[in-house]
Amino acid sequence: MASFVIEGGHCLHGELVPQGAKNEALQIICATLLTPEEVKIYNIPDILDVNNLIQLLRDMGVEVNHIGVNAYSFKAENVNLDYLHSEDFMKRSASLRGSVMIVGPLVARYGFAVIPKPGGDKIGRRRLDTHFIGIQKLGADFTYSSSQHIYEITAKELKGSYMLLDEASVTGTANILMAAVLAKGSTTIYNAACEPYLQQLSKMLNKMGAKISGIGSNLLTIEGVDSLKGCKHTILPDMIEVGSFIGMAAMTGSDITLKNVSYKDLGIIPDSFRRMGVCVEQIGDDIHIPRHDTYEIETFIDGSIMTFSDAPWPGLTPDLLSVFLVVATQAKGSVLIHQKMFESRLFFVDKLIDMGAQIILCDPHRAAVIGQGRARTLKSSVMVSPDIRAGIALLIAAMSAEGTSTIHNIDQIDRGYQEIDKRLNAIGARITRL
Ligand SMILES: CC(=O)N[C@H]1[C@@H](OP(=O)(O)OP(=O)(O)OC[C@H]2O[C@@H](n3ccc(=O)[nH]c3=O)[C@H](O)[C@@H]2O)O[C@H](CO)[C@@H](O)[C@@H]1O
Numbered sequence: 001m002a003s004f005v006i007e008g009g010h011c012l013h014g015e016l017v018p019q020g021a022k023n024e025a026l027q028i029i030c031a032t033l034l035t036p037e038e039v040k041i042y043n044i045p046d047i048l049d050v051n052n053l054i055q056l057l058r059d060m061g062v063e064v065n066h067i068g069v070n071a072y073s074f075k076a077e078n079v080n081l082d083y084l085h086s087e088d089f090m091k092r093s094a095s096l097r098g099s100v101m102i103v104g105p106l107v108a109r110y111g112f113a114v115i116p117k118p119g120g121d122k123i124g125r126r127r128l129d130t131h132f133i134g135i136q137k138l139g140a141d142f143t144y145s146s147s148q149h150i151y152e153i154t155a156k157e158l159k160g161s162y163m164l165l166d167e168a169s170v171t172g173t174a175n176i177l178m179a180a181v182l183a184k185g186s187t188t189i190y191n192a193a194c195e196p197y198l199q200q201l202s203k204m205l206n207k208m209g210a211k212i213s214g215i216g217s218n219l220l221t222i223e224g225v226d227s228l229k230g231c232k233h234t235i236l237p238d239m240i241e242v243g244s245f246i247g248m249a250a251m252t253g254s255d256i257t258l259k260n261v262s263y264k265d266l267g268i269i270p271d272s273f274r275r276m277g278v279c280v281e282q283i284g285d286d287i288h289i290p291r292h293d294t295y296e297i298e299t300f301i302d303g304s305i306m307t308f309s310d311a312p313w314p315g316l317t318p319d320l321l322s323v324f325l326v327v328a329t330q331a332k333g334s335v336l337i338h339q340k341m342f343e344s345r346l347f348f349v350d351k352l353i354d355m356g357a358q359i360i361l362c363d364p365h366r367a368a369v370i371g372q373g374r375a376r377t378l379k380s381s382v383m384v385s386p387d388i389r390a391g392i393a394l395l396i397a398a399m400s401a402e403g404t405s406t407i408h409n410i411d412q413i414d415r416g417y418q419e420i421d422k423r424l425n426a427i428g429a430r431i432t433r434l
């Protein structure tokens with residue numbers, strides 16, 4: 001189990017280029033299974049989850065070539081469906097969440113898919129009902145083995161249908177969309193998730209010959225086509241990484257510029273940091289965070305305590321609430337962090353409390369943070385990273401703390417952040433990987 005040793009109290013100064021978006025890459029890579037032709041993908045982040053998915057596709061028989069820095073070509077001409085019955089497949093696909101999105105493409109193209117309960121962060125119940133109810137509505141049969149935790153889907157033919165999703169699931173919408181593009185006739189998905197990840201996936205599928213309209217809204221209409229062709233696609237900068245770096249800069253009193261962030265795709269993220277009192281300057285497509293001696297959380301207009309809560313896009317992504325929480329510990333003012341989607345994502349606050357942060361965990365979904373306005377800096381600590389976003393929040397805390405901290409289980413950071421130690425050390429951080 002690798003660890004980071006972090007010498008706190010060093011400011012960062014310089015530029016960071018955000019990596020390609022993890023959650024978009026996972027969808028886009030799965031979509032390459034929809035065509036026997038070559039698909040070239042650029043700006044793929046070099047992170048554990050994505051590399052594991054690429055390896056999974058290779059093991060399924062997809063021809064994968066590294067064609068440049070962060071660029072790969074995929075050719076799913078001969079997919080070995082027998083591999084789906086192997087123990088190796090079960091083990092590999094269970095190691096990450098994104099693997100669940102091979103189901104839609106496989107059912108659409110081969111009429112068969114099997115998938116074990118997927119991995120990913122252990123941050124609460126992460127049900128897959130939306131995925132399978134949607135694919136069933138397209139005419140597939142579905143069974144779940146509760147003893148082996150395996151989902152199996154078969155379909156003679158997929159037929160377009162109207163569906164109102166029970167929740168705007170990100171990976172669920174991607175899966176249903178990828179099945180619907182090759183179904184016969186017209187499909188309407190209402191209450192579809194519409195994160196930039198899905199907008200990008202839809203645009204890529206249209207480049208491949210699909211007919212999707214309503215992109216960016218929660219009402220997608222898909223006219224099924226017989227086959228899809230190859231294409232080229234470039235992954236957007238990772239908005240969660242951009243947000244993580246904004247929070248890190250504010251909390252460590254750093255002056256940094258984030259290059260080419262695709263500002264128009266960041267939604268409510270920059271304004272949410274502004275409400276936290278962080279100065280976020282947009283310069284063209286870059287973001288500059290000047291050095292902050294202090295930052296003060298706004299109240300609501302009537303003077304009541306601010307709440308940051310998550311919501312499906314275009315609401316605030318749940319993947320940044322851990323960062324907002326840690327940044328609030330050193331702000332002036334108080335805030336309620338309300339993580340509505342996941343019930344086990346806030347437990348890491350105990351580690352921040354050990355470091356001296358003033359936080360009350362009201363219940364598993366809500367934490368009240370009383371900012372210290374830098375009057376009391378955090379103390380160093382030894383911690384274990386429970387999930388990706390708690391991991392980056394703990395790293396931010398350790399970088400701003402007095403003394404040297406250790407974070408164990410940093411696979412849970414590497415899963416989502418490319419060479420984070422090297423990139424931060426290059427602009428002034430002191431992080432050692434053990
Ligand atoms: C690989 C990947 O892309 N992972 C992302 C994806 O996970 P994933 O697609 O697994 O997450 P879902 O969108 O399905 O749902 C996340 C959680 O929120 C709940 N929920 C969802 C929608 C809703 O309207 N109401 C509601 O309560 C679900 O029950 C679930 O517990 O989307 C999540 C929500 O943005 C992100 O945290 C994950 O980083």
Ligand SMILES: C=C(OP(=O)(O)O)C(=O)O
Nearest residue numbers: 097098120121319388389
């Ligand atoms: C929860 C996340 O990822 P996953 O869905 O892969 O666990 C995340 O990226 O914050």
